[in-house]
Amino acid sequence: MLRKLLSIYKNSTLFSGRPTHPSELVYTFYDEIANEWIGIPKAELGEKELTLLKTLYELVEIQPVSFSRIGKTWSEFLLSDGPPPIYKDDTPLRFIHFYITGDDHHQEEMESALKGFFSEEIIIIWESKNIGIVIEEKKQIFLSEEELLSMAETLESDFYVKISFFIGKLNPFSIQLRTKFKQEQEYFSFAIAYLGFSNILSFERVFPSYLVRHxxxxxxxxxxxxxxxxxxxxxxxxxxxxxxxxxxxxxxxxxxxxxxxxxxxxxxxxxxxxxxxxxxxxxxxxxxxxxxxxxxxxxxx
Missing domain, CATH: 1.10.10.2840 (PucR C-terminal helix-turn-helix domain)
Incomplete structure (x- = not known):
């Protein structure tokens, strides 16, 4: 069936394997029966056509981010239970989880904008198109809650999206850091699902509602x-x-x-x-x- 779409959408591309570096300008669909993928330029699909294709096939969200070496290591450690990155023990780190509403943003542009607000070098990894993590090492200055709120307001103004930050706790680097990350991830996911939108979230703001829910x-x-x-x-x-x-x-x-x-x-x-x-x-x-x-x-x- 996907092959028939090639004649309709002249600039589409058929893949026999899952594409690993798709363009931000392309929708990727998967046919489970044929075990094939097709990429169709977003500009060629109207809203009704997109809805129809999503009914017939799985719309695949593929992470189109080229990780730096250390970013790839962090991603595998936190998200895939891979080995820990090489860090000096007890190095103080914190995770700032973020969620961006809507699909009209480019990860590379958003990542560049985020890095511009931090005075120190940070690492950003993406869980999906809309969810990511800032890994911040405490050297001198941490962004305060007020500064993160100001950042959120600026990004909303510049990119016409809403962004929510979950400010994690400062923890020393160790193998246990992954467990603490997953707990913060769980609180943040709960907040997105049940608490409504808020620019700034933290453990103390989310946990009472999390407790009541359970x-x-x-x-x-x-x-x-x-x-x-x-x-x-x-x-x-x-x-x-x-x-x-x-x-x-x-x-x-x-x-x-x-x-x-x-x-x-x-x-x-x-x-x-x-x-x-x-x-x-x-x-x-x-x-x-x-x-x-x-x-x-x-x-x-």
Missing amino acids: LPDELQQKINQEIFELFSNDTEMFSTIKFFLEQNLNASMTAKKLYIHRNTLQYRIDKFTEKTGIGLKDFYGAFTVFLACLLFEQQKK
């Missing part, structure tokens, strides 16, 4: 049902309380960002405490209510 049903049912009932009847109350907790109980900041008067905010907080009997000014009350907020949000989806 609570056994019997524990979920023990969360104060009065809170759920209140949130169900007053969604404005829910969004206000959750945002207030996310702002570290800072009433001025919460009121400012929600565009409400501080007295209005205090009224809603007092009403919540009156209805549930739980105060938000101590750690235990705030922690319990925050877990309830996450669980309520999860159950709505």
